[in-house]
Amino acid sequence: MANQNIPYKIYLSESELPRQWYNLRADMKNKPAPLLNPETLQPMTAADLAPVFCEELVAQELDDTTPFIDIPSEIRDYYKMYRPAPLMRAYRLEQALGTPAKIYYKFEGNNTSGSHKLNSAIAQAYYAKKQGLKGVTTETGAGQWGTALSMACAYFGLDCKVYMVKVSYEQKPFRREVMRTYGADVTPSPSDTTAVGRKILAEFPGTGGSLGCAISEAVEAATTREGYRYVLGSVLSQVMLHQSVIGLETKAALDKYDITPDIIIGCAGGGSNLGGLIAPFMGQKLRGEADYRFIAVEPASCPSLTRGKYAYDFCDTGMVCPLAKMYTLGSGFIPAPNHAGGLRYHGMSSVLSQLYDDGLMEARSVEQTAVFAAAEQFARIEGILPAPESSHAIKVAVDEALACKRSGEEKTIVFGLTGTGYFDMTAYERYNNGEMSDYIPTDEDLARGFAGLPQFPGSMN
Amino acid sequence: MANQNIPYKIYLSESELPRQWYNLRADMKNKPAPLLNPETLQPMTAADLAPVFCEELVAQELDDTTPFIDIPSEIRDYYKMYRPAPLMRAYRLEQALGTPAKIYYKFEGNNTSGSHKLNSAIAQAYYAKKQGLKGVTTETGAGQWGTALSMACAYFGLDCKVYMVKVSYEQKPFRREVMRTYGADVTPSPSDTTAVGRKILAEFPGTGGSLGCAISEAVEAATTREGYRYVLGSVLSQVMLHQSVIGLETKAALDKYDITPDIIIGCAGGGSNLGGLIAPFMGQKLRGEADYRFIAVEPASCPSLTRGKYAYDFCDTGMVCPLAKMYTLGSGFIPAPNHAGGLRYHGMSSVLSQLYDDGLMEARSVEQTAVFAAAEQFARIEGILPAPESSHAIKVAVDEALACKRSGEEKTIVFGLTGTGYFDMTAYERYNNGEMSDYIPTDEDLARGFAGLPQFPGSMN
Numbered sequence: 001m002a003n004q005n006i007p008y009k010i011y012l013s014e015s016e017l018p019r020q021w022y023n024l025r026a027d028m029k030n031k032p033a034p035l036l037n038p039e040t041l042q043p044m045t046a047a048d049l050a051p052v053f054c055e056e057l058v059a060q061e062l063d064d065t066t067p068f069i070d071i072p073s074e075i076r077d078y079y080k081m082y083r084p085a086p087l088m089r090a091y092r093l094e095q096a097l098g099t100p101a102k103i104y105y106k107f108e109g110n111n112t113s114g115s116h117k118l119n120s121a122i123a124q125a126y127y128a129k130k131q132g133l134k135g136v137t138t139e140t141g142a143g144q145w146g147t148a149l150s151m152a153c154a155y156f157g158l159d160c161k162v163y164m165v166k167v168s169y170e171q172k173p174f175r176r177e178v179m180r181t182y183g184a185d186v187t188p189s190p191s192d193t194t195a196v197g198r199k200i201l202a203e204f205p206g207t208g209g210s211l212g213c214a215i216s217e218a219v220e221a222a223t224t225r226e227g228y229r230y231v232l233g234s235v236l237s238q239v240m241l242h243q244s245v246i247g248l249e250t251k252a253a254l255d256k257y258d259i260t261p262d263i264i265i266g267c268a269g270g271g272s273n274l275g276g277l278i279a280p281f282m283g284q285k286l287r288g289e290a291d292y293r294f295i296a297v298e299p300a301s302c303p304s305l306t307r308g309k310y311a312y313d314f315c316d317t318g319m320v321c322p323l324a325k326m327y328t329l330g331s332g333f334i335p336a337p338n339h340a341g342g343l344r345y346h347g348m349s350s351v352l353s354q355l356y357d358d359g360l361m362e363a364r365s366v367e368q369t370a371v372f373a374a375a376e377q378f379a380r381i382e383g384i385l386p387a388p389e390s391s392h393a394i395k396v397a398v399d400e401a402l403a404c405k406r407s408g409e410e411k412t413i414v415f416g417l418t419g420t421g422y423f424d425m426t427a428y429e430r431y432n433n434g435e436m437s438d439y440i441p442t443d444e445d446l447a448r449g450f451a452g453l454p455q456f457p458g459s460m461n
Numbered sequence: 462m463a464n465q466n467i468p469y470k471i472y473l474s475e476s477e478l479p480r481q482w483y484n485l486r487a488d489m490k491n492k493p494a495p496l497l498n499p500e501t502l503q504p505m506t507a508a509d510l511a512p513v514f515c516e517e518l519v520a521q522e523l524d525d526t527t528p529f530i531d532i533p534s535e536i537r538d539y540y541k542m543y544r545p546a547p548l549m550r551a552y553r554l555e556q557a558l559g560t561p562a563k564i565y566y567k568f569e570g571n572n573t574s575g576s577h578k579l580n581s582a583i584a585q586a587y588y589a590k591k592q593g594l595k596g597v598t599t600e601t602g603a604g605q606w607g608t609a610l611s612m613a614c615a616y617f618g619l620d621c622k623v624y625m626v627k628v629s630y631e632q633k634p635f636r637r638e639v640m641r642t643y644g645a646d647v648t649p650s651p652s653d654t655t656a657v658g659r660k661i662l663a664e665f666p667g668t669g670g671s672l673g674c675a676i677s678e679a680v681e682a683a684t685t686r687e688g689y690r691y692v693l694g695s696v697l698s699q700v701m702l703h704q705s706v707i708g709l710e711t712k713a714a715l716d717k718y719d720i721t722p723d724i725i726i727g728c729a730g731g732g733s734n735l736g737g738l739i740a741p742f743m744g745q746k747l748r749g750e751a752d753y754r755f756i757a758v759e760p761a762s763c764p765s766l767t768r769g770k771y772a773y774d775f776c777d778t779g780m781v782c783p784l785a786k787m788y789t790l791g792s793g794f795i796p797a798p799n800h801a802g803g804l805r806y807h808g809m810s811s812v813l814s815q816l817y818d819d820g821l822m823e824a825r826s827v828e829q830t831a832v833f834a835a836a837e838q839f840a841r842i843e844g845i846l847p848a849p850e851s852s853h854a855i856k857v858a859v860d861e862a863l864a865c866k867r868s869g870e871e872k873t874i875v876f877g878l879t880g881t882g883y884f885d886m887t888a889y890e891r892y893n894n895g896e897m898s899d900y901i902p903t904d905e906d907l908a909r910g911f912a913g914l915p916q917f918p919g920s921m922n
Contacts, residue, residue, distance in 0.1 A: 007475045008541040014468045080469040081553070081844050092542070110571045112846045112881070154841040174635070174886035178846060180893045181837055379642055380615040383542050385573045420573070422883040425635035432641045 008091060010253040012084035018248040021071055021241045024279045025064035025351060027286040030358055032064070032237065032350035033325035036312060041456055044322045052219060052321075054229050056127040060238040067283075069241065071123075078122045078155060079245070082111040087253040088417070092381045094401070101404035103397060104261070105417040106250045106277060107384070112178070113148035115387065115419030116273050117233050120242035121145070124231040125152035134227035135159025139189065139214030141168055141269075142342035142389065143175030144419055145233030150182035161228075163189040163217045165344075167208030167337065171426045178423075189214035196220050196318035210334045211345045216318025234270025235315065235324070235349050243276025250414065251280045261292060263400055265415040267392035268296040268305065268363070269342050271349030277416040278361070285360065294361040295400075296352065297392040299371075300440045301339040304329050304348045305356055305363035307446060311453050311460040313347055323454060326353040330449030336439040340368060340427035341388030346449065357461065366395050367438040372431040374398055375421065387419035388427055469552060471714040473545035479709040482532055482702045485740045486525035486812060488747040491819055493525070493698065493811035494786035497773060502917055505783045513680060513782075515690050517588040521699040528744075530702065532584075539583045539616060540706070543572040548714040549843075549878070555862070557842045562865035564858060565722070566878040567711045567738060568845070573639070574609035576848065576880030577734050578694050581703035582606070585692040586613035595688035596620025600650065600675030602629055602730075603803035603850065604636030605880055606694030611643035622689075624650040624678045626805075628669030628798065632887045639884075650675035657681050657779035671795045672806045677779025695731025696776065696785070696810050704737025711875065712741045722753060724861055726876040728853035729757040729766065729824070730803050732810030738877040739822075746821065755822040756861075757813065758853040760832075761901045762800040765790050765809045766817055766824035768907060772914050772921040774808055784915060787814040791910030797900040801829060801888035802849030807910065818922065827856050828899040833892040835859055836882065848880040849888055 025031060034043035049058040060069065071079075090103040108116035128136050135158050140146030146162040153160035162184050169176060169188040176186045189209045190197040196216040200207065207213070215232070222230035233239060254261065264281055266274035274296050284290040296305055304327045314331040315321035328347040335344045348356075355361045368388070375391035377398070378384070386394060397415040404411050421428065430436045453459070486492060495504035510519040521530065532540075551564040569577035589597050596619050601607030607623040614621035623645050630637060630649040637647045650670045651658040657677040661668065668674070676693070683691035694700065715722065725742055727735030735757050745751040757766055765788045775792040776782035789808035796805045809817075816822045829849070836852035838859070839845070847855060858876040865872050882889065891897045914920070 009475070011472050014470070078844075081549075088542075112840070112844060112883075114883075151844055155844070174883075174890075177886040177890045177893060178883075181840055181846065181889050183841065376642055379573070380644065383539075383573060383612055383616070385639060385642065422573075422575075422635075422639075425638040428642050429635075429638045432638060 006089055006257055009086040009088050010256065011086050012249060012252055014080045016252060017076060017079055017084050018245050019071060020068040022244040022248060022279050022283065023063065023067055023069055023241050024244070024283055025237060026067035027283045028354065030354055032354040035322040035324055038319065038323050051223055052230050054124065054127045054131050054133070056130065057124060057238050060241055061236060072126060075123055075126050082118070084249045085110065087250055090382055093378065096381045097398065097401050097405065099401040099405040100408060100410045101401040102410065102412045103401055104414045106246055106414070107417045108246060109384065109387070109417065109420035113144055113151055114422060115144040115148065116243060116246055116276065117145045117148035118151060119245050120233060120239045120272065121148035121152040123242040125149065125156045125158055128229060128231065129156040129158055133158065133229055135161065136229055136231045137161040137218040137222040138231050138233065139163045139211055139218045141165045141211050141344055143168055143172050143423060144342065146184065146186065147175065147178050149231065149233070150179040150184035153184065154182040160184040161221055162186045163191070163214040165189055165209040165211060165214050172423050175423050189217050191217060194220045196320065200317065208337060210317060212317035212331050215316035216320050219316065219320050234272040235345065235347065237351055239272040240275035240349055240351055243272045244279040246273065246276040246416065247279040247281065250277060259412060261414040262411040263293045263295060263413045265295045265297060265393050265397050265400070265413065267343060267389050267416070267418060268298050268348065268352065269389060270345045271352040273416055273418045275349055275352050282355065282360065295396055296356070296361055296363040297396045298363065298365050299339060299343050299392065300365040300367045300438065302329065302335045302344050303365040304346065306365045309450055309453065309460060310353060310357050313453055315347065324350050326350050327356065329446060330452045332452040333449035338437050338439050340430065341424060343389050343392065364396055366392055367440070369436050369438050371395050372436060384417065385421045386417060387421045388424050390416070390418040393417070467550055467718055470547040470549050471717065472547050473710060473713055475541045477713060478537060478540055478545050479706050480532060481529040483705040483709055483740050483744065484524065484528055484530055484702050485705070485744055486698060487528035488744045489815065491815055493815045496783040496785055499780065499784050512684055513691050515585065515588045515592050515594070517591065518585060518699050521702055522697060533587060536584055536587050543579070545710045546571065548711055551843055553842045554839065558859065558862050558866065560862040560866040561869060561871045562862040563871065563873045564862055565875045567707055567875070568878045569707060570845065570848070570878065570881035574605055574612055575883060576605040576609065577704060577707055577737065578606045578609035579612060580706050581694060581700045581733065582609035582613040583616070584703040586610065586617045586619055589690060589692070590617040590619055594619065594690055596622065597690055597692045598622040598679040598683040599692050599694065600624045600672055600679045602626045602672050602805055604629055604633050604884060605803065607645065607647065608636060608639050610692065610694070611640040611645035614645065615643040621645040622682055623647045624652070624675040626650055626670040626672060626675050633884050636884050650678050652678060655681045657781065661778065669798060671778060673778035673792050676777035677781050680777065680781050695733040696806065696808065698812055700733040701736035701810055701812055704733045705740040707734065707737040707877065708740040708742065711738060720873060722875040723872040724754045724756060724874045726756045726758060726854050726858050726861070726874065728804060728850050728877070728879060729759050729809065729813065730850065731806045732813040734877055734879045736810055736813050743816065743821065756857055757817070757822055757824040758857045759824065759826050760800060760804050760853065761826040761828045761899065763790065763796045763805050764826040765807060767826045770911055770914065770921060771814060771818050774914055776808065785811050787811050788817065790907060791913045793913040794910035799898050799900050801891065802885060804850050804853065825857055827853055828901070830897050830899050832856050833897060845878065846882045847878060848882045849885050851877070851879040854878070
């Protein structure tokens with residue numbers, strides 16, 4: 001194996017760390033639909049967004065023409081504490097599967113947040129600090145984003161208020177403590193600390209919460225406090241911009257060894273990791289320079305791409321955010337309680353939604369027992385205990401590698417290993433005890449979510 | 462900072478991974494005292510050790526003359542999945558402390574076991590497999606070693622039985638699940654599954670256990686089963702041999718940039734990480750080629766070097782193991798229940814004990830609230846959430862850097878960051894809630910431990 005001269009881990013040097021993020025929208029002929037003001041149904045302007053988001057991030061959110069945006073040196077210095085992240089060659093997994101495929105994974109888990117989320121958290125905290133803000137508010141589901149933001153805020157000396165989806169808060173008590181160690185204030189959502197939280201609690205007293213609820217609370221907490229803004233860990237185009245560092249590093253590492261991938265696979269919740277991973281490759285495809293297969297993998301229990309509608313929808317349950325056009329299950333959709341891990345957002349990044357609608361990307365949904373089986377297999381063979389989210393990508397990478405075994409094709413598969421599962425042991429325990437089950441929403445379940453979609457001319461494809 | 466041309470992370474390439482372990486004993490004029498057979502009080506022979514330990518590991522344990530021992534390629538291939546580990550420059554910490562000192566840390570936490578323990582686990586599992594064994598048994602305290610061994614056994618297809626100190630088993634439920642995910646069988650110790658466990662339970666019904674108890678159970682479980690041997694994660698000279706990969710990589714990374722350390726600091730429980738880190742540097746000192754200060758840091762609640770006796774003692778509570786001459790608190794010593802984290806073994810590696818007795822190394826004990834304060838500070842500044850064990854080294858590294866600030870000396874400090882604290886959040890929670898306390902054993906507490914030391918001619922310095 002070692003005689004192939006490709007190491008187990010391809011590391012770029014710190015001087016090879018990207019100096020610019022890549023803005024995929026600049027190369028898209030069909031641009032993602034603009035965010036709309038829910039009252040006027042007109043595209044959101046910078047002035048509309050300024051009370052909620054940091055100025056520079058608003059500019060990035062609205063910019064769909066500039067292909068490259070400089071990464072400030074303060075952000076690059078922080079990145080250097082944990083990046084460039086390694087591109088790993090899964091020699092052992094290939095051998096165990098007996099596949100002629102070559103499997104690589106970009107491993108983003110080697111930092112305390114345990115995932116790629118830190119790439120955007122540090123950028124967003126930087127811009128908040130630069131604007132002279134006191135602090136930021138946010139939501140977190142599985143807890144990776146909240147941890148990442150807590151780390152970034154500790155670093156820049158910003159106050160950090162995290163609304164954590166109640167079911168995750170209860171399933172992951174230690175996540176809360178990591179965030180507190182970094183100085184963050186963590187509240188289970190829905191809570192009675194906000195008007196929207198009290199309203200949701202009154203309507204659904206026993207609810208375990210959702211990302212949509214937590215977003216509403218975090219937005220309210222930011223907009224009702226002097227010197228605070230709201231920041232978001234996925235879905236938005238600015239986040240995908242920051243996460244392009246994943247794809248840029250991946251491409252640089254592959255180029256170093258003259259490797260051309262055939263298939264690029266990532267898990268998709270809000271879409272930021274997948275969008276970041278595929279960005280430079282999709283850019284080549286859009287510009288006609290190369291072709292790749294892209295596969296978005298989502299949970300069968302929260303299937304926004306594979307079973308959602310491409311429509312304008314609320315980004316949050318409280319309907320305080322702009323409308324975004326995306327593949328969505330409706331802002332009222334909440335995955336079944338037996339769903340473990342993240343990837344529980346009702347919608348999908350508008351950039352990825354547009355690419356999917358244009359047929360430039362595939363999507364696949366997988367059930368969680370199969371995902372955890374793949375996770376366990378991967379852990380035992382490759383050593384790394386993967387996050388449940390990341391394991392969706394592992395499952396499909398293994399499926400594709402086994403397809404190569406049947407066909408004899410020597411394809412090169414790259415997938416994103418977005419993070420580690422060290423704080424997901426409650427879910428692993430359920431799997432270890434044989435207590436994990438699958439749930440696929442019925443058409444009736446989905447119809448209830450779709451019923452809440454806003455209806456106006458042009459709201460839907 | 463970046464203009465100093467030393468990156469935040471010095472990575473060696475996989476081809477620079479050491480090809481041989483370094484056996485420090487070969488360069489010691491005063492060899493560590495031999496293990497003794499507790500019945501005959503004669504040095505243990507390979508034949509005496511063979512029923513308990515794997516053959517090749519017995520040979521390594523008894524070899525105090527061969528300076529370099531080849532690392533088998535199967536072990537190097539596994540190492541390549543997570544090594545070489547980075548040597549980090551703590552630019553941010555230096556800046557925050559305002560010290561002229563240059564601080565480096567060797568980070569061993571970027572693998573799922575969360576620590577350096579994997580370096581020896583993979584070696585020991587390899588030799589067990591090579592000998593044709595069915596499985597291995599072991600003890601674990603904080604859980605890092607048990608996790609590491611579970612990973613190694615999954616990799617080589619060996620059965621793995623882990624006896625976990627009961628208080629850790631209860632404080633760290635998720636550690637158990639990680640081990641189970643890798644296929645290990647985990648039993649809280651003392652248990653009723655062994656004769657020695659039943660005896661200890663009868664004598665001390667409510668005991669939270671100790672490493673000494675768990676070792677006794679694991680040894681019994683190995684020696685009463687066909688095709689099993691016992692493996693140990695620290696204390697033994699063979700483990701320190703495997704861990705020399707830490708120091709060899711550290712030295713190679715420093716040499717690459719012409720950096721000469723002044724002070725090398727590591728936490729010390731059984732001594733394997735510290736011994737591994739300092740090995741090549743201590744070798745230079747022993748050969749008169751260079752001089753360094755070495756500081757072993759231990760908890761004030763389990764102060765084997767700073768307050769123990771240098772004497773022959775039992776390695777385990779059940780007194781089934783050979784006698785080892787070491788700095789010890791007595792095999793009956795159990796740290797106060799408020800002690801969090803590892804470093805709770807009653808004795809110290811015989812190699813380090815001899816070096817300490819010869820005045821070649823310093824030792825310092827620190828209290829746990831100060832250790833967690835250093836851990837929190839480090840996490841917020843350097844990003845990585847450290848293990849409580851590793852934070853002992855952080856505390857003293859910070860102390861030394863602040864001493865440089867006072868004296869104006871530009872010393873170079875290297876410390877071992879042995880692992881991450883992701884599974885130690887119960888302890889962090891106590892610290893975050895202001896519920897953590899210190900406990901320093903009284904002289905009477907220590908006298909009770911010393912009373913159990915075996916007495917025979919030459920048993921004590």
